[in-house]
Amino acid sequence: MNYYVLLISALFSTAIWGQTDFDHYSLLQSHGTIPADFSTPTQHKIKHTKDQRLAKLTPAKRKEFLTFSNYAIDELLHAGSVTYGDPVSQYITSIAQRLLKNDSVLFKKLRFYTINENNANAFSTNQGMVFVTTGLIAQMTSEAQLAFVLGHEIAHYSEGHVIDMFDYSTSNSGLSYKEKTRFFSKYSRQNELEADEIGVKYMHDAGYTSAEIEKTFDVLLYSYLPFEEIAFDKNYFTNQWMYVPEMVFNKPKVEISAAENYNDRFASHPNIATRKEEIQQKIDSLTAWENKSAFDQQTFEEVRNICRFEFVLNDVYNDNAIEALYGIYILEKQFPTSHFLRNCKSQIWLSHLTDFELEEDFSEYDYYADESEEFSEYDLGYEGQISVFAQGYSRLSHDSKMTMSLRIIRDNYLSDTTDRIASKLWNKAVELSAANTSFNIENYSKLTFNNAIIQFQKEKLKADSINKAVGQQQIKYNKYEAIKNSKTGFDNENGIDSTKFYLYALSDLMVDSSFLKLYASFSEGVDELESETDEFFDMTDEEQTDFYVSEYEQKLHIGMDSVLLLQPEINKLERYNRKNFEKSDQLTATFYDVTKSVTDDLNIKQINLNRADHFALTTADFNAIASFNRAIAKRSENETGNFIIDTEILDSLRKKYGTNELLFMELKSMNRHQISVPKLVAFSILFPIGVFYLPKMIFNNSSSNYVVKVLDLKKGELVVNESYFAFEPPTRKFMNARLNAIFHQLKQKK
Amino acid sequence: MKNIILGFFILITVVVCAQESGFYGKKMVFEYKFIGQLPVFQNVFGESKGYVLKSNNLQSSYNIPDYSFSISLTALKNENKGYGLEFLTRNFQFNPLKNNEINRQYVLTGSNQLVTENITAKVAYIPLNELVIMPKMVISSDQSRLPVGFSTEFGLGYSITRITNTHPAIDFDTTTSNYSTADVQANFIDVRAEELKGLVMMYGLKMNYPLTKSLLFSLGFRYQLHYLFNKNNFQKMEETAAWMSGREIWSRINQRRQWGFFNAGIGLIYCF
Incomplete structure (x- = not known):
């Protein structure tokens, strides 16, 4: 029966995976019905947990464990990076099913989800959830390696290691911190070796080859490197319009330094050498190993490619320019016509066109000038083949990067002028060039x-x-x-001075009237801004103050008549900044009530997109929340409005939800617990300091910090990003007054 | 004074036009407040006990009563700043005794002879009333929005302090004295010192808790430094036959006002 299920699921999965279009790659998103793990309220999970293994904990410890583990996992599930029912999660599930073909009871207890992040990691929870990161799969070379990792994580669950570890770490209170760390580490390493052994057994029974097990440890050891080691082509950037001298990338590669036998005395996992050694004994103890590294290599590679595309995209989101560009370089060899990769590349290069670009180390030097500098390639922190590209890229002058950006974005645009993202990127590139004081179009050659x-x-x-x-x-x-x-x-x-190669890279644009017209139109806008700046400097101090006040007051005036309210981030922190999960939950409920009442009062249409109504949340909403969270996080780092590649998604969500403004709020409330008897005594003695200090201490005991972010879904820009800190408790009345003021301002038009 | 009031109302008309300030859009703040002195400084400086009249007997007592009622109107200029005017009436008292004695020194009429007299007596505290008109500025802390939450206020007020009872209850051994109680009572206070003018410098910390969309409850602490004008205009001991000369009254009141440095208050705020 299991084989039939496996076959059907494999066919179904293949049908989904077969549809992956890497040329027009779309984001990894959840599919199907929303699982109970995601839709059940946390308190409900805590109250209804029936895990016999928890019986060994004392009631107090059990409560602490259930509260912390459920809230922590739920935060992860709703952070936006976890997906379910997607091709990767389905693939992981199918492998787990193969591993547990002899233990269907255990398989039914487990759920498998993907975490979209570049760290190579996998873990399981006591609730039966197994998570694997896309970063881990991107680094693997066979299905068997993934199977071993899954077997290992399943073993952690089946052996109750999470509960064990909690019990162990909360016991032995008489030990010093150092002793605790050392003993805990040793205990954890023993659990890891046990999980390795059981994982090997699962691999054996499922028919995988033992040869891949050792390679899995290599994946972990070298996971800090890019997903492939390919020599960088020194002529990569040279094309019919642009010549980049080979010697830009003439630095030797930095040798890879990772070693297997590192000191693991305080680590949670044994070092790779120990694990390999221990596991070999287990492998040898088992006979009749099959010889399959993958049951379906094509599917594995397709899933891995999805993970690699996500890997690149994560690097783009995280502004890891060198990693992203090298990743694109690797993937372009397999997918030379991918619009997605081209747009990612353009997005990365776009950052070099801003006037206030944060230059990386050494980039202010011309690359020839570096020859005489004490230039240490180790300072960049890259090893292997990527270090060649990293050194060249980092040594490019700002002018070179600026010009290369314009050239690359232009070439991307010309490769398909119907691509809306590429077109937006090109327009933004010209706009930024016109506004960039370092970019002087007259210097560029027509040849x-x-x-x-x-x-x-x-x-x-x-x-x-x-x-x-x-x-x-x-x-x-x-x-x-x-x-x-x-x-x-x-x-x-x-x-010709080849260090100024960039001056010849825009020759086609110098004679392109449409470009020159576009550039001139943006330049006019820049001139207007400059004249406004001049006017400001001509103002008296009083006029300037009035100007600032007016600017401040109008910051929130966006004419918001309807709003899409995203899941807020609400934290009630207590002593030592520890989050009180239950109180945070209560505060979140109050927040929803208050926003509803305030928007009703002010006649603002409110659409909820949050966990307030758990069971009403659909997978489409879940995916939208993930996209919004990612978009807001990205724009919060850098508010210049230059992040383009997700604007089409945001625009489609705008149409779906029928509102232009997405509101995300954070509330961090702190209770400092600063009033204490010793302090009262101390400040009574220190009269009259205490006369001033004590009242202030009483009033400043509670504080609330509100963060308001509004994303304009049409423009894809963060139009409001304000923070308000006040010494006030987060009661309903205070919250109502604050939110009323904020929403009232947001409703005003400029 | 007229100018201050006029200026204040002009200010109100200006700030009412502002868009962003206020509590649910209400930018005028009316506050009624009770303020009581916290007798920290009296304890620290060890003020000696005086007397109060209870059941027709003068009984030893600490100098406790010192309380004020105030009303104020504040116009909020923006989220963080407001200007207001406060009227305050303060009731307190001072102890006329020094080492349980009253004494006087005067030049005998028709001669140059300086007469010094002292009587061991019990005299009730002399009640005082102070009226203050105080322009003030309210500033919110961090990004608090006035009038909600934690704020500080500064004010500089003009004060008039009056002795409300110039004939305090007195008790002494009349058998060993040349004077009757009524004589001393009638001539106890230098009439030229019944009203003293001065300044009040105020710094306050407040926490306002919203109750409804127009009402707030206020808790606060207030620090006040006082200054009295024209010490030299008051008669010295030898210049008056009164038992408490103007200069003496000035000094006692001045000292007593300074001891009222630290106050706590509760109030109700109405916004409109």
């Missing part, structure tokens, strides 16, 4: 680098022939001509 060399040779020949004809052999020097030529990438004696 490509090669044509410029030919032109130079011709002129030199012509000049030589004239000189010879008139019999002049004496060389004439001209200081001012030399300076002028140097600025335009010309060297009087040697011809």
Whole structure:
């Protein structure tokens, strides 16, 4: 029967995986009915947990364990990075089913989810959830490796290691912190070795080859490197319009330093050498190993590619330019026509066109200048093949990067002018160039680098022939001509200055009237802004203050008549900044009530997209929440409005929910517990300081910090990002007054 | 004074036009407050006990009563700042005794002879009333929105302090004295010192808790420094035959006012 189920699920899965279009890759999202893990309220989970294994804990410990583990896992489930029913989760489930073909009871207790993040990791919880990161799968080379990891995690669950560890860590209260850490680490390492052994048994019974087990440890050991080790092509950026000298990428690669036999005395896992050694004995003890590294290699590779595409996208979101570009470089070899990869590449390069770009180490130096610098490639922290690219990229001057950005984004746009994202990226690139004071369009040549060399040779020949004809052999020097030529990438004696290769990279644009027109239109806008700035500097101090006040007051005026209220982040912190989960839950419920009453009062249409009504949440909503969370987090880091690649998704969600404004709020309430008898005594003695300090201490005991973020879904920009800190308790009345003021302001038009 | 009031109302008309301030859009704040002195400084400086009249007997008692009622109107300029005017009436008292004695020194009429007299007596505290008109500024802490939450206030007020009973209850051994109780009572206070003018510098910490959409409850602490004008205008001991000369009254009241430095208050706030 199990084989039939497996076959059907494999067919179904193949049908889904077969649809993956990597040229127009769309994000990894959840599918199907929302699982109970995601829809059940946390308190409900805590009250209805029936796990016999918890019986060994004392009632107090059991309560603490259930509260903490359920709330922590639920926070993870709703953070936006976990997916269910997606091709990766389905694939993981199918492998787990194969591993547990002889233990269907255990299989039914388990649920498998994907965490979309680049760290290579997997873990299981006492509730029976097994999580695997996309970053781990992206690094693997076979299905068997994933099977071993899953077997290991299933063993953690079946052996109750999570509860064991909690029990162990909360016992032995007489030990010092150092002793606790050491003993806990040792206990944890023993559990890991036990899980490894059971994982091997699952692998054996499922028919996988033992040869892949050791390789799994290599995956873990080298997971800090990119998912492939491919030499970087020094001519990668050179094309018909742009020439980038090979010597930019001429630095040798940094050797890989990871070692298997590291000190694991305080680590939760044994070192790789120990694990390999221990596991070999188990492998040897089992006979009749099958020889399959994958039951379906094609499916494995497809799932891995999904994970790798997500890997690149995560790097784009995290501004890991070097990792993202190298990842794209690898994937482009397999998917040379992928619009997704091109747009990711454009998005990364776009950041170099801003006026206030944060330069990485060394980038202010010209790459030739670096030859004389004490340049340590180890400072960049990259090893292996990526280090070659990283060193070259980091040494590119700001002007080079700026020009290369425009060139690459332009080429991406031209490869398919119907691609709306590529088009938006191109428009944004031109807009940023026009606003960038470092970008001077007059400096750029109308000739490509090669044509410029030919032109130079011709002129030199012509000049030589004239000189010879008139019999002049004496060389004439001209200081001012030399300076002028140097600025335009010309060297009087040697011809074209290749360090200024970028000046020849936009030759087609210099004669493209549509580009020049677009550039001029953006430049006009910049001029207007500059004149406004000049006007500001001409104001008196009083006028400037009024201007600032007016700006401050109008910050929140966005004319919001309807709002999509995203799941708020509400934390009630207590002593030592510990989150009180139950009180946070209660505060969240109060927050919902208050927002509802405030929006009703102010006649603002409110659409809820949150966990307030758990059972009404659909998978589409769940995916939307994930997209919104990601978009807001990204824009909160950098409010310049230059993040383009998710704007189409945001626009489609705008149409779906019928509102332009997405509101995300955070409330962090702290109770400092700063009033104590010793303090009262101390400040009574320290009269009259206490006369001032004690009242302040009483009033400042509670504080609330509200963060208001409004994402304009049409523009894809964070139009409001304000924070309000006040010494006030987060009671319903205080909250009502605060939210009323905020919503009232948001409703005003500028 | 007229100018202050006029200026205040002009200010109100200006700030009412502001858009962003207020409690549910209400930008005028009326506050009624009770303020009581916390006798920390009296304890620290060890003020000696005085007397109060209870059941026609003068009984030893600490100098406790010191309380005020105030009303104020504040116009909120923006989320963080407001300007207001406060009227405050304060009832308190001072102890006329020094080492359980009253004494006087005066030049005998028709001669240059300086007469010094003292009587061991019990004299009730002299009740005082102070009226203060105080322009003030209220500033919210951090990003609190006035009038809700924690705020600080600063004010500089003009005060008039009056002795409300110039004939305090007195008891002494009349058998060993040349004077009757009524004589001393009638000539106890220098009449030229019945009203003293001065300044009040105020700094306050407040926490306002919303109750409804227009009403708030207020808790606060207040620190007040006092200054009395024109000490030299009051008669010295030898210049008056009264048992408490103007200069003496000035000094006692001045000291007593300073002891009222630290106060706590509760109040109700109505916004409109």
